[in-house]
Amino acid sequence: MxxxxxxxxxxxxxxxxxxxxxxxxxxxxxxxxxxxxxxxxxxxxxxxxxxxxxxxxxxxxxxxxxxxxxxxxxxxxxxxxxxxxxxxxxxxxxxxxxxxxxxxxxxxxxxxxxxxxxxxxxxxxxxxxxxxxxxxxxxxxxxxxxxxxxxxxxxxxxxxxxxxxxxxxxxxxxxxxxxxxxxxxxxxxxxxxxxxxxxxxxxxxxxxxxxxxxxxxxxxxxxxxxxxxxxxxxxxxxxxxxxxGRDYTGLVEGYRLEDAETAIVAMGSICGTAKDAIDEMRDAGEKVGLLKIRSFRPFPSEEVRTALKGVKNIAVIEKNISIGSRMLGAVGLEVKDAVYKDSPNIFSYVGGLGGRDIRKRDIKQIVQWAKEGRNDCFFGLREELLK
Amino acid sequence: MTAAELIAMAAFKSNVYSQAFPAFGVERRGAPVQAFVRFDDRKIRLRSQIYEPDYIIVQDITLLKDVNVFAGLKEGGIAVINTEKDVENVPAGVKILKINATKIALEVLGLPIENTTLMGAFAAATGEISLDALKASLNERFAGPLAEKNIRAAETAYNIVKGEM
Structure with missing residues (x-):
C-alpha cells in the first residue's frame, strides 16, 4: 500500500x-x-x-x-x-x-x-x-x-x-x-x-x-x-x-528508445525530469529517448551498446566532472567505450553540479546540442561569473 | 517545509499523487526558505523546482521586501499571504488572499508557528485539499492535544476564508 x-x-x-x-x-x-x-x-x-x-x-x-x-x-x-x-x-x-x-x-x-x-x-x-x-x-x-x-x-x-x-x-x-x-x-x-x-x-x-x-x-x-x-x-x-512486481531487472533501463534518433543517458533522479521532457519532445515529433544507467559498477557495457543500437546521437548528462579528461564526464567515457564500434555521435554534457537545478528546458537544449554535434561541454553555466 | 509536507500529505490522502521538497537551503527554523509541492493524477517524475506555480503561500510578509514572491505565478493564480496589511506590487490576474495566520496561531497554539493555520487557509482558498484530508494528515503528524490544537488552528483559518469567499 x-x-x-x-x-x-x-x-x-x-x-x-x-x-x-x-x-x-x-x-x-x-x-x-x-x-x-x-x-x-x-x-x-x-x-x-x-x-x-x-x-x-x-x-x-x-x-x-x-x-x-x-x-x-x-x-x-x-x-x-x-x-x-x-x-x-x-x-x-x-x-x-x-x-x-x-x-x-x-x-x-x-x-x-x-x-x-x-x-x-x-x-x-x-x-x-x-x-x-x-x-x-x-x-x-x-x-x-x-x-x-x-x-x-x-x-x-x-x-x-x-x-x-x-x-x-x-x-x-x-x-x-x-x-x-x-x-x-x-x-x-x-x-x-x-x-x-x-x-x-x-x-x-x-x-x-x-x-x-x-x-x-x-x-x-x-x-x-x-x-x-x-x-x-x-x-x-x-x-x-x-x-x-516492481521492475529493476535491467542494469540499464530504456525509456521510449524504440526508433529514437537521439538518446539521453543519465543516472539517478534526473531520469524522472528527462522522461517528462522526452514525452513533450515526442509529442512535438522528435525521436528521442532515455537510457537510464542503474548500475555504474559493474558497468553494463554490452547492455548499453544493445540499448543504444541504431541511435545516431547520444547526450550523456554528467553530474560529475573527471577533471582533465577530454570528455569531461566519467559516465560518458564508459558509454563511449561501450558504443564506439557503432560510431554514434556521443557527447558528455556536465551540469547540475553542486545542486544547480536541472529543468526540462535544459534537457531539451542538450538534445538539440547532441543533434547539432556540439562537443562535450557544461550546460547551465553562468557565463557572467566566469573570468 | 513542514507546511509543504503537510499539504502533500493531505493531497495524497485525497487520492492524488503528491510531492513536497524544500529548496534545500539553510537548515534552521526561521531562516528564509522555499518549499515546493506538486499534485498530479499520475506518478510524479519531474524533480526540478517550481518556476510557474498555480498557488503561492507566503508565511512571512517581511520577505516581500526582498523577494519577488509572485515571480512566475500563473494568471488566475492565488497567493495566500500571512498578513492583514495591504500587499503592494501585485501582478495583474493574481488573487490575493490575506489572513493573519500568526494571530490565529498565537491564539490557538500559543506559538507563532503558522504552518497549519496557513494550510487551512490554503484548503479553503483553493479547494485543492479537503478539510477532512487536512485533519487526517494533522492527526498523523501530531499526537494528542497538539493534533487537536493544530486542527483547531487550521479549521479556524479555513472557516474565516470560507466566510470571506
Missing part, C-alpha cells in the same frame, strides 16, 4: 527490514535523516541491532569492516566529504570482500564547500571495488537496498555495494512509496550466510599483507567477482520483480 514519506525515511525503513545486526554511521548532510531514523529504531527496540556511535566516517566504515568480517550483516550511510574521509577503508572493505551495503546520499565535494547534490562523491570511488547502483526516486532507492544485500552477500559476488540516491532531491522529498512487510522481505532476503568469518575456534585473517607474488591475484579475483555481479544482479532483480 502506498504511503507518503520522506526519501530518507523510506531508506531507513528498507534498511530496518533487511535486519542489519550492526549499523555504524556518522551523520552528515544530506544523509542525516537516514541514520537519525535508524538510531531511533534501535533505541525504540524496533530494530534489533547495534547502533555504533562513532566519531568519524573513517571509524564508521572501519567498525562495519570488523563487524562484517565477524559475520554480521552491517549497514552504513554517508556522502561527500564523509565518503572522502573513509576512502581508505572503502578500498579495504572491497579488498576484504565484505558484503557491506552503504547508502550514498549523493552530494558535491569541496572545495568550495557545498552541501547540495551532484554525483561526484560516489563516482570518485569508481575503482574501489564497490558496486554502485543508483535509484531514480524514493521507491527505487528503497527497493535497491533489498536487492543490494542479496547481491553483495552472494558467494559468487561477495562485494560491498553503494546504493546511491541524489541528496535532497530524493533524500529530502516527500513522495508516495510502497513499503514491503517484514514477512515479504524475510522471504526474499534470508539471513547473511558468510563464506568466511572471523572465528576464534577456526582462526583466519582478512586483509593481510600480500607480497608481489600474490597481490595481483587478489585484484584479478575482485574484478572477476565484479563481472559475475552483472548476471547475479539480473537474477536477483528478476526474483524481486516476481515477488513485488
Amino acid at each position: 502506498l504511503q507518503i514519506t520522506e526519501g530518507s525515511h523510506a531508506v531507513a525503513e528498507a534498511v530496518k527490514l533487511c535486519r542489519p545486526q550492526v549499523v555504524s554511521a556518522y551523520p552528515i548532510t544530506p544523509q542525516t535523516h537516514i541514520v537519525e531514523r535508524l538510531a531511533e529504531m534501535v533505541a525504540d527496540g524496533d530494530l534489533n541491532g547495534e547502533y555504533i556511535c562513532v566519531e568519524s566516517e573513517f571509524s564508521a566504515l572501519s567498525s562495519c569492516v570488523g563487524a562484517s568480517a565477524a559475520g554480521s550483516r552491517v549497514y552504513s550511510a554517508t556522502t561527500s566529504q564523509g565518503l572522502a574521509f573513509m576512502a581508505e577503508v572503502v578500498f579495504n572493505a572491497a579488498g576484504m570482500r565484505l558484503p557491506i551495503v552503504m547508502t550514498i546520499a549523493n552530494r558535491a565535494l569541496g572545495a568550495p564547500l557545498n552541501i547540495w547534490n551532484d554525483q561526484q562523491d560516489s563516482i570518485f570511488l569508481r575503482d574501489s571495488g564497490w558496486m554502485q547502483i543508483y535509484g531514480e526516486d524514493a521507491q527505487e532507492a528503497m527497493d535497491l537496498h533489498f536487492i543490494a544485500y542479496k547481491l553483495a552477500e552472494r558467494h559468487d559476488v561477495l562485494l560491498p555495494c553503494f546504493v546511491c540516491l541524489d541528496g535532497f532531491i530524493v533524500s529530502h522529498t516527500f513522495e508516495p512509496v510502497d513499503i514491503p512487510s517484514q514477512k515479504e522481505i524475510d522471504e526474499f532476503l534470508p539471513a547473511f550466510n558468510p563464506l568466511h568469518r572471523l572465528d576464534a575456534k577456526n582462526p583466519m585473517s582478512f586483509g593481510m599483507y600480500a607480497t608481489p607474488d600474490c597481490y595481483q591475484e587478489f585484484r584479478y579475483e575482485i574484478n572477476a567477482a565484479m563481472t559475475r555481479a552483472k548476471a547475479a544482479y539480473c537474477e536477483i532483480a528478476a526474483e524481486f520483480k516476481a515477488k513485488f
Whole structure:
C-alpha cells in the first residue's frame, strides 16, 4: 500500500527490514535523516541491532569492516566529504570482500564547500571495488537496498555495494512509496550466510599483507567477482520483480528508445525530469529517448551498446566532472567505450553540479546540442561569473 | 517545509499523487526558505523546482521586501499571504488572499508557528485539499492535544476564508 514519506525515511525503513545486526554511521548532510531514523529504531527496540556511535566516517566504515568480517550483516550511510574521509577503508572493505551495503546520499565535494547534490562523491570511488547502483526516486532507492544485500552477500559476488540516491532531491522529498512487510522481505532476503568469518575456534585473517607474488591475484579475483555481479544482479532483480512486481531487472533501463534518433543517458533522479521532457519532445515529433544507467559498477557495457543500437546521437548528462579528461564526464567515457564500434555521435554534457537545478528546458537544449554535434561541454553555466 | 509536507500529505490522502521538497537551503527554523509541492493524477517524475506555480503561500510578509514572491505565478493564480496589511506590487490576474495566520496561531497554539493555520487557509482558498484530508494528515503528524490544537488552528483559518469567499 502506498504511503507518503520522506526519501530518507523510506531508506531507513528498507534498511530496518533487511535486519542489519550492526549499523555504524556518522551523520552528515544530506544523509542525516537516514541514520537519525535508524538510531531511533534501535533505541525504540524496533530494530534489533547495534547502533555504533562513532566519531568519524573513517571509524564508521572501519567498525562495519570488523563487524562484517565477524559475520554480521552491517549497514552504513554517508556522502561527500564523509565518503572522502573513509576512502581508505572503502578500498579495504572491497579488498576484504565484505558484503557491506552503504547508502550514498549523493552530494558535491569541496572545495568550495557545498552541501547540495551532484554525483561526484560516489563516482570518485569508481575503482574501489564497490558496486554502485543508483535509484531514480524514493521507491527505487528503497527497493535497491533489498536487492543490494542479496547481491553483495552472494558467494559468487561477495562485494560491498553503494546504493546511491541524489541528496535532497530524493533524500529530502516527500513522495508516495510502497513499503514491503517484514514477512515479504524475510522471504526474499534470508539471513547473511558468510563464506568466511572471523572465528576464534577456526582462526583466519582478512586483509593481510600480500607480497608481489600474490597481490595481483587478489585484484584479478575482485574484478572477476565484479563481472559475475552483472548476471547475479539480473537474477536477483528478476526474483524481486516476481515477488513485488516492481521492475529493476535491467542494469540499464530504456525509456521510449524504440526508433529514437537521439538518446539521453543519465543516472539517478534526473531520469524522472528527462522522461517528462522526452514525452513533450515526442509529442512535438522528435525521436528521442532515455537510457537510464542503474548500475555504474559493474558497468553494463554490452547492455548499453544493445540499448543504444541504431541511435545516431547520444547526450550523456554528467553530474560529475573527471577533471582533465577530454570528455569531461566519467559516465560518458564508459558509454563511449561501450558504443564506439557503432560510431554514434556521443557527447558528455556536465551540469547540475553542486545542486544547480536541472529543468526540462535544459534537457531539451542538450538534445538539440547532441543533434547539432556540439562537443562535450557544461550546460547551465553562468557565463557572467566566469573570468 | 513542514507546511509543504503537510499539504502533500493531505493531497495524497485525497487520492492524488503528491510531492513536497524544500529548496534545500539553510537548515534552521526561521531562516528564509522555499518549499515546493506538486499534485498530479499520475506518478510524479519531474524533480526540478517550481518556476510557474498555480498557488503561492507566503508565511512571512517581511520577505516581500526582498523577494519577488509572485515571480512566475500563473494568471488566475492565488497567493495566500500571512498578513492583514495591504500587499503592494501585485501582478495583474493574481488573487490575493490575506489572513493573519500568526494571530490565529498565537491564539490557538500559543506559538507563532503558522504552518497549519496557513494550510487551512490554503484548503479553503483553493479547494485543492479537503478539510477532512487536512485533519487526517494533522492527526498523523501530531499526537494528542497538539493534533487537536493544530486542527483547531487550521479549521479556524479555513472557516474565516470560507466566510470571506
